[in-house]
Amino acid sequence: MRSSALAVLALLPSSLLAFSLSSSSQSTSKALRQLSSSTDADAPVLLTDINYKEYWAIVDGAEWRSMERHLKEEGLINTQSFAAALCFATGTTEEGERVVGLRNNASRQLYPSSVARIPMKVSDQLAAQTMQFAWAAVHCLLPTIADIGGSSQSSMISTEPITVAIIGSNDYAQMAARALAALKCQVHVVTTKALKFSESNINVMPPSENEMGFAAKLGKFDALLDTLGDESPSMASFSEETVIDLLKSRHNCQQYVSTVTRQQQLFSEAGMLSGSGRAKAHVEKLAGAQLPQPPAPKQLGTTIQSLLNAGITWPASKIPTSTVKQEDFTATVRGWTMGEYWESSTWPRDIESNARFGFPTTSFSLWMEKTHDEEDEGEMVVRNTSPLLNMLREQKNAPIRDRTPRTKKPVGEATAAARERQEQNPHNILQFQGVRGLQDYIVDGELTGCVFLSAPFCRTCRYLRPQYQRLSRLQKGKRDIVFCQADATGEIGKELGRYLGVDAVPSFILFRKGEVYGFPLSVTKFPSPLLDRALQSLESGKEWDSETIRGNDDDEEEESEQ
Incomplete structure (x- = not known):
């Protein structure tokens, strides 16, 4: 009997494998190729008992959640678990082919979508270890179009190279970079360490360049592999949008995969003193757990075949593993390394939130009272929450008035105090607190400036702060604009936000001669x-024109919502 997997593999000469290294025409390299349309594509692949071997592994933590999410997207599972057991099997088919694949629930039967031929110089164990490694670290990142022709295995995979960002410098990250590079992907390894690769399509970059985070620096990229942390929704903060959502909306990143294991996470949380003990306790827990055996994702075998043909293999000995003994099998589970811990702990982070620098961030509501209409992009909404803006609508360019009696300072005195305070700041920024600070420096001094209203809990604010500081330093002596910053939290900060009609941070408020x-x-x-046009209009002496400030770019992300 001719097995379905061999029928599939027969369609895949090395020159036509997905992401192959062939020098075919550009139109072919961008085409989508149907991998299988055989009527028996869903039938399991049977192995003989000759040289049949099984290699069990347990995956958990963020790595399993990434694999689980990928399987759900393909419609292969609809359940959820904290870990899973995988049985990779090697052996000989009835046609005499030596193959590797994921075993289903029956002995010596493989999922056809997982089958790959084993090259002569590759051992059975190495082939199985490579499949385990590449499932999450490579295959889940690649774009596919599924359900072509009505068969669960009749999917197509794009041969157009993609751009992938990889977080980390550990062995797992470096091997993933080389594997993806072999599949013609453009790879950017983001790390705090100095690495060098011989592959021309692998670039190494720090978490930030010129005070700009790696995501903003790269702009658009297709996938992100995170070997140091987990930004999945279960780990998200209270923000309405998760980091994964922002990666998609801002950077067109369609796939986010984390390879962090549960042991890595536990060690990172507990530290060196008790981390190893918590990791060991987790391994003991796995021994008595009932773990599901998930099916193979579509075209896993195609990805593995491409890697094996390119000479890419992954020996599990490069990383520490633990042994888990269950009633029916003995499995390995990937552990933690001190190198991963140090790189993760030394990654640039915000002191208050511990958020990793370089990832996209979102804005936060201060009062949690925004309506749907106020969130429409492209609208400059005048909100009714501020007495100041109500007054400005009634009397154009009216100065800010005190809500409580206060003695106005002479212009010269207020200006001198503001300049002195600004010069004391290493970034040439005038920092003040609350409505009183606004009045003492900006209003009384009749300053022309830009106020950055932020909050410590706002990740976007933390992302913008160093760039705003750099902007202020660069503009020193060049523009007659005072760059200011104020906190919008606490009673004083919230009062300032309400007074200025601001209910979300980050926000930028401009002043001309104290108004x-x-x-x-x-x-x-x-x-x-957007901010550049507003500052230019501020300096020009022209009246505020919303259409001019907004510009003609309807897709501009930072368009005002006020």
Whole structure:
């Protein structure tokens, strides 16, 4: 009997494998190729008992969640578990072919979508270990179009190279970079360490360049492999959008995969003193757990075949593993390394939130009272929450008035105090607190400036802060604009936010000669054409024109919502 997997593999000469290294025409390299349309594509592949071997592994933590999410997207599972057991099998088919694949629930039967021929110089164990490694670290990142022709295995895989960002410098990250590079992907390894690769399509970059995070620096990329942390929804903060959502919306990143194991996570959380003990306790827990055996994802075998043909293999001896003994099998589970712990712990982070620098961030509501209409992009909404803006609508360019009696300072005295305070700041930024600070420095001093209203809990604010500081330093002596910053938290900060009609941070408010100019601007990244146009209009002496400030780019992310 001719097995379905061999029928599939027969269609895959090495020159036509997905992401192959052939020098075919550009139109062919961008085409989508149907991998199988045989009527028996769903039939299991039978192995003989000659040289039949099984290699059991347990996957858990963020790595399993990434694999589980991928299987759900393909419609192969609809359940959820904290870990899974995988049985990789090698052996000989009835046609005499030596293959590797994922075993189903029956002995000596493989999922056809997982089958790959084993090259002569590759051992059975090495082939199985490579399949385990590449499932999450490579295959889950690749774009596929499924359910072509009505068969669960009749999917197509794009041969157009993709761009992948890899977080980390550990052995897992380096091997993934080389594997993806062999599949013609453009790879950017983001790390705090100095690495060198011989492959021309692998680039090494730090978490930030010129105070710009790696995601903003790269712009658009297709996938991200995270070997140091987990940004999946279960690990998200209270923000409405997760980091994965922002990767998709801002950077067109369609696949996020984390390879962090549960032991890695436990050791990272507990530290060196008790981390190893917690990791050991987790391994003992796995011994008595009932773990599901998931099916193979579509075209896993095609990816493995491409790697094996390119000479890419992964020996599990490169990383520490633990042994888990269950009633029916003995499995290995990937552990933790001190190198991973140190790189993760030394990654640039915000002191208060411990958020990793370089990932996209979102804005946060201060009062949690925004309506749907206020969130429409492209709208500059005048909100009714501020007495100041109500007054400005009634009397154009009216100065800010005190809500409580206060003695106004002479212009010269207020200006001198503001300049002195600004010069004391290493970034040339005038920092003040609350409504009183606003009045003492900006209003009384009749300053022309830009106020950055932020909050410590806001990740976008933390992302923008160093870039705003750099902007202020670069503009020193070049523009007659004072760059200011104020906190919008606490009673004083919230009072300032309400007073300025701001209910979300980050926000930027402009002043001309001590008076509010226009309306608050919502900016989520630098450089910001929106803020640039507003500052140019501020300096020009022209009246505020929403259409001019907004510009003609309807897709601009930082367009004002105020």
